[in-house]
Amino acid sequence: MNAVIVSVVVMLVLSVLRINVVFSLAIGALAGGLTAGMTLDETLISFVGGLGDGAEVALSYGMLGGLAIAISKTGISELLVSSILKLVKREGEAQKASLAKALVFIVILLMAVFSQNLIPIHIAFIPLLIPPIIKILNLMAVDRRLIACILAFGLITPYMSLPFGFGLVYQGIVANNITDAGLAITKSDVYGPMLIPAVGMIVGLIIAFVVFRKPRQYKDVEVEAVIEVTISKKNIIFTIIALLAAVIVQIPAIVPTTSGAMFLGALVGIMTLYITGVLKWKDADQVLTDGMRLMAFIGLVMIASSGFAQVVTDTGHVNGLVNAATNLLGDNKGLAVLIMLLIGLLIDMGIGSSFATIPIIAAIFVPISLEFGLSTAAIITLIGTAGALGDAGSPASDSTLGPTAGLNVDGQHDHIRDTCIPTFLIFNIPLIVFGWSAVMFFS
Known part of the structure; x- marks a missing residue:
């Protein structure tokens, strides 16, 4: 039996059974190595040897978590949410329901998009933004499945298509792993081809607005979400400067870094906050520790997946799988x-x-793509799209867990029925269609 198939199936079955993903990856790697005839010692050496490939990503995530916590301590996110609530409520009082609803949608979308690049705090903004506006959503009878789709779009599409923040991390992972698999490319090669699959996500978002346009009634359950903001203009200005600095150092044309750009961006952002006095030096250790804790699990998954990939490669069964597929x-x-x-x-x-x-x-x-004669752009699109597929709809994904955590604050939003299933159908189908079309176009 092919060791690659065994390792992937074991890993998937364990994950579906809700076994911790890191353990699932490790056990799947061991199963694949032993199936290939490798000894336990050889399999472990291979697995451990591959862990280092995920170190840069894990470290970048740790620093990114530190930046997220640092930003949250400045109060700028709370100020933004407070301003949004005032605007929405004012429009509501003016009985301009359509305009108020459009404003809510735009704000949620922009916050989700910005959380992946401009203000890279990932899903940390959701508990700040969503619970305070639940009552307003109820008054406007907004279907929360639409909000789940808007959030999922904003959390996924930017890292797929934009070379900043999490996008730079994702595209770096794509470039590094394609290179390790035998086709040398750079991060800059990934950006262009992935724009076409991103159009599929846009189409999915448009479909969501059509499918979930009808009013949906929810019980008016009181949610405690009081936002009090005390922040100086100086803090606002220096925080914006820190965020701009974090983004600018990730632009290859400005700072031509070959690796670690996301780590550098987070580091520059944090240091700017400290140097300008927005955050105190005495708080540095606690901020970084809290940030690393925030992203620790994701980093561990990245590291374990690199070890898994190394074992899969070292089994020598990839060629057999390629030949079987082509035959x-x-x-x-x-x-x-x-x-x-x-x-x-x-x-x-x-x-x-x-x-x-x-x-x-x-x-x-x-290897399979090269055997079929796919071009470099086609392979990049294939790997990038195949990696992003399923992020919308997976019960274990941050892109579904985050929205559910915010929308279910009053117990009226089911994780599977109201987040996972809608986002799975709305986004994965057009993403497959546009991803497949893009690969065939570039091939």
């Missing part, structure tokens, strides 16, 4: 691409992380 599919390139996209969807649904999916699929998909 089975013949010269049917379109079907091969579709199957690989669906495999990526299945893996991401199981482990709940697009970033951790890339090392797993790249080691398998790149």
Whole structure:
């Protein structure tokens, strides 16, 4: 039996059974290594040897968590939310329901998008933004499934398509793992091809506005969400400067870094906050510790997935899988691409992380793609899209867990029925269609 298939199936089954993803990856790697005839010692050496490949990403996530906590301590996010609430309530009192509703949608979308690049705090903004406006959403009879879709779009599309913040991390993972699998590329090569699949996400968002446009009634349950802001103009100005600095140092044309750009951006942002006095030096250790704790699990998953990918490669069974795939599919390139996209969807649904999916699929998909004669741009699009598929809809993904945590604050929003299933159907279908079309176009 092919060791690659065994390792992936074991990992997926354990993940579906809600076994911790890190343990699932480790056990899956061991199962694959032993199936390939490797000794336990050889398998462990291979797994541990691959862990270092995820170190840069894990460290970047730790620093990014530190920046998120630092930003939260400045009070700027609370001030933003408070201003939004005042605008929405004023529009509501003026009985301009459509304008108020549009304003809510735009603000939620922009906050979700900015959380991935401009203000890279990931899902940390959701508990600040969503609970305070639940009552307003109820008054306007907004279907919360639409809000879940808006949040999922904003959390996923930017890292797929924009080379800043989490996008730089994701595109770096794609570039590094494709290179490790035998096709040398750079981070800058990833940006362009991934714009087409991102259009599929836009189409999905438009569909969400159509499908969930009808009013939906919720019980008016009192939610405690009082926001009090005490912040100086100086803090606002220096925080904005810190955020701009964090983004600017990630632009290759300005600071030509070959690796660690996300880490550098987070570091510059944090240091700017300290140097300007927005945050005190005595708080540095606590801020970084809290930030690392915030992103620790994601970082561990990244590291474990790199070890998993190394074992998969070292089994030597990837070539066998490639040959079997080519023999089975013949010269049917379109079907091969579709199957690989669906495999990526299945893996991401199981482990709940697009970033951790890339090392797993790249080691398998790149050789198969080269065998079918796909171009470099087509392979980048295939790997990038296959990695992102399933992030919307996975019960274990931050892109679904975050929205549910905010929308279910009054117990009226089910994680599976109201977040996972709607986002899965709304986004993954158009993403497959546009991803597949883009791969075939570039091939």
